[in-house]
Amino acid sequence: MKILSVKQIREADQYTILNEPIKSIDLMERAAFKSYQWIIEKFDNTYQFNIFCGLGNNGGDGLVIARLLSENGFLVNVFKVMHSNNFSDEFLENDKRFSKLYPKNISIIKKIGDIKPIDISKKNIIIDAILGSGLSKPISGIIEDTVKWINHQSCLVISIDIPTGLFSDDNSDNNLKAITKADFTLTFQFPKLAFMFPENEEFVGNLEVLDIGLHPNFLKDVKTNSFFIESNDLQAFFKYRKKYSHKGSYGHALLLAGSYGKIGAAILASKSCLKSGSGLITVHLPECGYQIIQTSFPEAMVSVDKNENFISEIPDISKYDSIAIGPGIGTEEETQKAFKLLIQSSKIPLIIDADAINILSENQTWLSFLPSNSILTPHPKEFERLVGKSSNSMEKMKLAKDFSSKFQVFIILKGANSMIVSPNGNYYFNSTGNPGMATGGSGDVLTGILLGLMSQGYSPFETCLIGVYLHGFAGDLALKTNTVETLIASNITRNLNKAFRETFY
Structure with a gap:
């Protein structure tokens, strides 16, 4: 609309x-x-x-x-x-x-x-x-x-x-x-x-x-240049599965997530990735998270970092169709070096969230090396640290537009009516979501949804629109059996099935 x-x-x-x-x-x-x-x-x-x-x-x-x-x-x-x-x-x-x-x-x-x-x-x-x-x-x-x-x-x-x-x-x-x-x-x-x-x-x-x-x-x-995302805006993008397809048809996603005490972020993001249609997911995390994720989410494959408590290296990324980094990774110096190497090595757009955004805020010279059409998903404070302060939403829109255009990236500024800013200068505001989604882990779920969509061959633009809408819609469906106080991030993931069904089927 x-x-x-x-x-x-x-x-x-x-x-x-x-x-x-x-x-x-x-x-x-x-x-x-x-x-x-x-x-x-x-x-x-x-x-x-x-x-x-x-x-x-x-x-x-x-x-x-x-x-x-x-x-x-x-x-x-x-x-x-x-x-x-x-x-x-x-x-x-x-x-x-x-x-x-x-x-x-x-x-x-x-x-x-x-x-x-x-x-x-x-x-x-x-x-x-x-x-x-x-x-x-x-x-x-x-x-x-x-x-x-x-x-x-x-x-x-x-x-x-x-x-x-x-x-x-x-x-x-x-x-x-x-x-x-x-x-x-x-x-x-x-x-x-x-x-x-x-x-x-x-x-x-x-x-x-x-x-x-x-x-x-x-x-x-x-x-x-301004749009309000509704379900009918997404129908032309959706990729219906073919009868003779297989898991390889829907991509292999790589998620770099987790650190000591924050392995839950990796679990939330990896589950929502597969629940969004990715054929395969590999999670790269520190050694302390290996047993936890293998036990709690057996569908995920795991790449174990040499460091016990935080990510300090990146695996071979050549075989992956989509890559996301950030949920729960912390900001250790070795983690920052690994992230820099990922930026320099990746030939495909990255999905960058949470601590990865905070690392970029402290190393802004790296921004020029981000793969074109990467997706950044800051919440308001992360956006402020990355892009700068603003006194009102119109100023924030201008800052986001200039940043997106300069570095040729998509920005998803999370919040009520989450705003997607495209490198071409367009704004897209989401119509779904509710205050119950203001809870820890909700952003990790969104990162996983985006990762799952991109692994299936959706463009970064399509990934942003479909991902943000479905994330909010799943939250709205979760609210039917919760209050805004009791809704938690895993409720969103559990309702992705209904969100897909009611939007596209």
Whole structure:
């Protein structure tokens, strides 16, 4: 799914209006109806809705939702926030329609004292339809006062298209104290870039992207460098197995992982590698891990390092189809030398995680020698040590893009909506995953998934997209039988089967 700019979203609307064709007022009705459908699937008519409407098209959406809810037996109060003397034509038409049917259910808000107190004895929901995605400066006046009033209420808040006050992309110069804090954001057709950033979570809440039927020709042809990964984006990449294939058809993976006290990282990564389809895996680890991994994971072959407690050498790498290094290896000097030799020797892209990233951070001259299209998987602190500090997500995106382009590597910046940065300058944000995955070993599982996919012949680009999506989806499936507190990394691996099945079969 593409992530578009505000200008492109307006162009998509106009293209749809001209080429479907459909009137603007009817397109608004369609978008609002999608919101209404979502609402009535979640809430029954024991809830009372308090809908705050601005005077533009976002307010028009709110008025359509108010009419549809009222027509179906819901108790609705509409609050028109009079922040301007300008009204959109679609707002005026829907204001006329609602006022004709429910004139007593409308309040005019010119100052904060005009808002009727919400009856806390009833189940109330606030719908924020004050301002939409075209905002380019911080809100003020009665809009700011209304937003702050909404944020002080104890009831659930739903924002339509975008929380009022939030810019669609860069909010570094915004007034963060004057943005609606929604529990749900129902956005139309595309997510906004700002929705991908952790600092905006308190405003966006749970994101729902509603398909409002914008013209498919425009959606296909419009250019962007930002994408939101969904399962249908992966179908064209997937390699279905052939009847007469054998284990050699699916590659031999090499994992360099583990040190004394951290052999578990090697076990987690090697299991997820085979569970992601690799035909064979060899794990190179220190001698102290030999018996542990042979006992706990007999499917893995083992290459034993001469050092008892940490990796100090690399095996012959010529026979492997994919190579990953990092989980639990530590940063001993001999380990660093072995990693440097791996960089110098490898003819294929490497998957680099955890301590291997920390080693690179301390030896940045090595970056220029990384095999082209290698994949680096830092968490935020590892990224900061490797690439540099940033004050917000837009700065972080720029740093990641410059780093990826300079060294021709893929970066997977792990976290909510994990961000993949491609050497060609494109960004891909993941749609799967949950806070329960913020647990030790989760990153080791991802490394194993990536290693398993690349061994089967997936390109680094395909490996990143499929791997990150399946990792998050397996975590979501694990959450069905866990809470976010009890979910552990091995739960993710155990759900890879369901993740593959539900995504591709």
